[in-house]
Amino acid sequence: MHRIRRLLAVVPLAVLVLLISGGTAWAAPGDPPVTLPWGNRQWIWFIAQLHLDLAAFILGAPIFIVISEIIGWWKQDTRFERLAREMTRVTVMAYSLTALFGGFFIFLLIGMYPKVTSFVVELYFPIWMMLYPVGFIIETVLIYTYNYTWDRWQGARKVWHIVTGVLLNIVGTLIMFGQNAIASFMLTPIQDYQNASLWELINNPTWWPLNIHRFIANITFGGFICGMVAAIMFLLAKRDEERAFYDWMGFIGNFIGLFSFAMLALPGYIFGKEIYAYDASLGIYMMSDRLSMYFEMQGILIGTSYLIGAYYIWTSMRRITKSERFAPFMKVGFGLILLANAIWITPRHWFATMNPPATVENPDLFIRLRELPAHLGFLALMPAKNTAAFASILVVFIAYVFYFVSIRRGEMTWGKINPTSQFALIYLAFAAIWTMGLMGAVRELARKYYHIYLVMPDLTNEAYTPTLGFASLMITLITLVFFALIGLSIWLGLRTHVAEPEAQDVSIPATGGSHA
Amino acid sequence: MLKSFFIALVVASAVFLITNFIGFPVIFSWVFVGFVFIGWLFLLLLDARPMAMPGRPLLSIVIFFLLASSVLFLIGNFVPQYDPREEIAKVKRLQSNFVKKELAAQQEALQAEMEAAGMQVAAAQPITTTEEATAAAPQAPSPELIAAGETVYNDFECYNCHKIGGKGGVKRRGPALDNVGGVLSADLVREKILDPTVFIAEGFEREYDKGVMPDTYSVQMAPDSVDALVAYLMSLQDSSVETPRPLDPDTGEPLQVQVAEAAPPAGAAEEAPAAAPEIGTEHMPEGWWTDPEIIAKGKEVYEGVANPEVNCSACHGRDGKPVLTGAADFRDPELVAGLSDTEWFNKVANGVPDTPMTAWGEKLTVEQIWQVIAYQNTFHTGGKPEVHQNP
Numbered sequence: 001m002h003r004i005r006r007l008l009a010v011v012p013l014a015v016l017v018l019l020i021s022g023g024t025a026w027a028a029p030g031d032p033p034v035t036l037p038w039g040n041r042q043w044i045w046f047i048a049q050l051h052l053d054l055a056a057f058i059l060g061a062p063i064f065i066v067i068s069e070i071i072g073w074w075k076q077d078t079r080f081e082r083l084a085r086e087m088t089r090v091t092v093m094a095y096s097l098t099a100l101f102g103g104f105f106i107f108l109l110i111g112m113y114p115k116v117t118s119f120v121v122e123l124y125f126p127i128w129m130m131l132y133p134v135g136f137i138i139e140t141v142l143i144y145t146y147n148y149t150w151d152r153w154q155g156a157r158k159v160w161h162i163v164t165g166v167l168l169n170i171v172g173t174l175i176m177f178g179q180n181a182i183a184s185f186m187l188t189p190i191q192d193y194q195n196a197s198l199w200e201l202i203n204n205p206t207w208w209p210l211n212i213h214r215f216i217a218n219i220t221f222g223g224f225i226c227g228m229v230a231a232i233m234f235l236l237a238k239r240d241e242e243r244a245f246y247d248w249m250g251f252i253g254n255f256i257g258l259f260s261f262a263m264l265a266l267p268g269y270i271f272g273k274e275i276y277a278y279d280a281s282l283g284i285y286m287m288s289d290r291l292s293m294y295f296e297m298q299g300i301l302i303g304t305s306y307l308i309g310a311y312y313i314w315t316s317m318r319r320i321t322k323s324e325r326f327a328p329f330m331k332v333g334f335g336l337i338l339l340a341n342a343i344w345i346t347p348r349h350w351f352a353t354m355n356p357p358a359t360v361e362n363p364d365l366f367i368r369l370r371e372l373p374a375h376l377g378f379l380a381l382m383p384a385k386n387t388a389a390f391a392s393i394l395v396v397f398i399a400y401v402f403y404f405v406s407i408r409r410g411e412m413t414w415g416k417i418n419p420t421s422q423f424a425l426i427y428l429a430f431a432a433i434w435t436m437g438l439m440g441a442v443r444e445l446a447r448k449y450y451h452i453y454l455v456m457p458d459l460t461n462e463a464y465t466p467t468l469g470f471a472s473l474m475i476t477l478i479t480l481v482f483f484a485l486i487g488l489s490i491w492l493g494l495r496t497h498v499a500e501p502e503a504q505d506v507s508i509p510a511t512g513g514s515h516a
Numbered sequence: 517m518l519k520s521f522f523i524a525l526v527v528a529s530a531v532f533l534i535t536n537f538i539g540f541p542v543i544f545s546w547v548f549v550g551f552v553f554i555g556w557l558f559l560l561l562l563d564a565r566p567m568a569m570p571g572r573p574l575l576s577i578v579i580f581f582l583l584a585s586s587v588l589f590l591i592g593n594f595v596p597q598y599d600p601r602e603e604i605a606k607v608k609r610l611q612s613n614f615v616k617k618e619l620a621a622q623q624e625a626l627q628a629e630m631e632a633a634g635m636q637v638a639a640a641q642p643i644t645t646t647e648e649a650t651a652a653a654p655q656a657p658s659p660e661l662i663a664a665g666e667t668v669y670n671d672f673e674c675y676n677c678h679k680i681g682g683k684g685g686v687k688r689r690g691p692a693l694d695n696v697g698g699v700l701s702a703d704l705v706r707e708k709i710l711d712p713t714v715f716i717a718e719g720f721e722r723e724y725d726k727g728v729m730p731d732t733y734s735v736q737m738a739p740d741s742v743d744a745l746v747a748y749l750m751s752l753q754d755s756s757v758e759t760p761r762p763l764d765p766d767t768g769e770p771l772q773v774q775v776a777e778a779a780p781p782a783g784a785a786e787e788a789p790a791a792a793p794e795i796g797t798e799h800m801p802e803g804w805w806t807d808p809e810i811i812a813k814g815k816e817v818y819e820g821v822a823n824p825e826v827n828c829s830a831c832h833g834r835d836g837k838p839v840l841t842g843a844a845d846f847r848d849p850e851l852v853a854g855l856s857d858t859e860w861f862n863k864v865a866n867g868v869p870d871t872p873m874t875a876w877g878e879k880l881t882v883e884q885i886w887q888v889i890a891y892q893n894t895f896h897t898g899g900k901p902e903v904h905q906n907p
């Protein structure tokens with residue numbers, strides 16, 4: 001087992017060497033030298049999104065790992081120390097996989113889309129060909145140092161370990177910001193890009209919105225994945241002490257996930273607003289035309305996430321004595337979330353294009369049967385959606401208030417929780433990764449038939465916007481493979497460690513009300 | 517459970533009736549009813565007894581993943597979809613538009629380089645399809661051109677912000693275009709498409725200041741797409757719908773617009789072809805040699821105004837004095853009178869082999885060829901229209 005872990009540890013560097021040698025060989029522009037079965041776009045979509053999902057995890061998880069470590073060190077609470085330790089083990093495994101898929105992604109990009117790759121490399125050479133690999137090397141050194149010095153850098157050296165963790169986060173964030181520059185440029189390139197400085201290329205209209213949105217989303221994602229890891233370990237645990245710890249860990253992961261999830265709405269809104277400001281036709285294409293049903297799906301996913309998140313708090317409260325008095329209020333809250341969901345997913349019209357399809361014989365009747373009348377049209381506009389989102393956030397917030405009030409007055413036992421709560425945690429992680437896949441697709445497809453909007457068109461046969469049905473298939477497959485890989489990381493990182501001494505040393509008392 | 521189900525049924529019925537009453541289409545009402553039943557199921561889950569720890573946790577987790585995947589996949593397929601074939605056809609047209617635009621730009625750049633190097637420049641090979649080019653004349657756009665323009669309008673999603681016939685433009689972003697052909701000239705429409713700052717649509721001052729109209733169509737649209745779009749927009753002359761006047765961005769005063777005569781609606785040419793005089797390729801139509809209107813139209817063709825892809829003055833000079841070595845000098849009476857009208861028609865329509873003179877027959881209508889010949893005939897007379905001396 002240790003051999004497998006060591007093998008995975010050298011993977012990122014091996015990928016870098018391959019990238020440099022292989023990349024040079026394929027970098028010459030020209031027609032795509034390969035056309036893979038099932039379509040080039042599907043391949044690049046699958047691998048790129050998988051890489052992004054893993055990257056989001058390895059960037060998001062260390063943020064709250066370090067925060068947990070600091071809290072544990074500050075309060076001398078071994079639970080936080082153990083949470084951070086265990087999540088680090090999973091993250092290190094996922095890190096290697098991220099590197100592998102990142103390498104695969106770039107190989108495919110160079111092989112299948114050499115022109116656009118060369119074009120981007122030429123513009124962003126210092127970012128993509130210098131900062132990215134150098135940052136990657138530094139991050140590799142830091143993450144393995146952070147993981148392998150955990151036991152050695154305790155006591156007086158603990159501060160160095162924490163500093164390493166903080167540096168790890170800074171470097172990871174910088175790498176992400178660098179890559180965000182390219183991703184945002186492809187959607188909103190500056191007009192005079194030929195004569196622009198590197199900073200002007202980086203600081204394009206959607207770079208900062210994307211940075212902020214992804215930064216917070218990564219924390220959300222890391223929190224939900226932490227909750228899911230805890231849930232899986234809870235369900236697989238054989239001893240009450242283990243269940244007590246993983247129950248607590250799931251609660252913390254979910255708390256961080258939901259808290260940052262609530263903050264995600266505003267940056268997402270700003271991101272969308274910037275896209276509208278850049279070119280309203282892009283925003284309309286997303287919200288009212290070909291991608292409008294993608295946003296229906298987003299509404300369903302986010303709505304159910306709030307609902308299931310609140311359900312998890314409900315199950316958490318059910319194990320606390322004297323919490324029954326809040327139950328009726330909580331039920332009203334669930335009703336409110338459902339109402340907010342219903343408003344959120346109410347579209348302007350129930351068809352997937354701006355205007356009725358050309359094949360419709362009676363467009364007026366078609367519209368009358370499927371479109372909101374003028375006096376109800378406000379339900380499809382952003383003020384209504386924002387109100388619905390705010391209502392859901394408020395209900396979850398109040399649910400947590402009920403929870404913390406209950407825990408001050410009642411008694412609870414960690415590990416004694418309805419197992420359905422653990423499936424709620426798993427769903428939240430599942431919905432988060434599905435949403436990431438969905439919104440990643442939206443960001444890419446919003447460029448319509450351009451590789452780089454208005455700069456480089458996509459002249460391949462696959463330049464059209466696929467239906468949501470097809471996208472759902474892609475996203476579902478990606479999500480399942482992602483969870484299979486995370487499952488592998490959990491198995492390698494945690495299940496093979498259960499017999500090690502620290503696992504027992506940091507177990508927590510099964511009863512108590514303290515959280516942090 | 518049965519009791520709660522009946523309560524849910526009553527609530528769902530009430531929701532259905534109320535939402536219908538206040539004007540929701542029935543499909544929305546059904547969705548709201550669905551929410552009621554989801555709420556009912558959720559309440560059952562809240563009050564359910566805690567489940568036992570699963571005996572096979574790993575299997576339970578895997579089954580849960582597969583179940584969640586299936587549900588999301590089904591929802592993704594259940595919501596309305598569009599026909600991908602329509603989308604593919606649209607993207608093909610847009611790709612073709614882009615390729616033509618790129619080739620035209622490359623050709624122009626190459627031509628400029630050759631001219632700068634003092635090399636003889638071959639007449640540009642226009643890059644448009646026969647069907648698209650035959651109807652480039654702005655004065656009488658063909659039904660095909662107008663239809664092509666409507667496709668351009670849809671492909672470039674102008675309907676996102678504008679309404680025609682009450683359709684399009686969910687939010688108030690741009691004016692209705694039903695009578696755009698009645699209040700604007702073709703030139704102004706073209707300028708507005710390529711540069712949205714050229715004028716303000718009255719009543720849309722706020723949108724103008726915010727730069728709502730994308731300024732990217734000059735980058736995105738090939739010239740022939742712009743021609744077609746202009747032809748389509750100019751065909752919209754429904755005066756029952758108010759289309760705002762253009763205002764000067766500097767003064768805010770209405771612009772003086774010379775509105776074109778009402779263009780025939782799409783299909784009108786087919787409906788009334790017999791009314792037009794028959795124009796053949798043998799001889800100049802009666803009276804056209806000296807008709808000022810025909811000569812004016814010929815000037816537009818000659819100078820590339822009527823069709824930017826055909827510009828005789830690029831080689832023969834704006835005043836008939838050639839700017840390209842070897843090009844015919846239209847100021848020379850002997851040369852002009854040395855050929856009959858039929859011979860001139862053939863030269864323009866079919867080109868001159870082994871010379872840069874290209875066959876313009878695919879780019880110009882028969883009428884346009886006669887118009888340009890009538891105009892060409894004025895250079896050797898100092899601009900005074902005369903009947904051709906070699907009819």
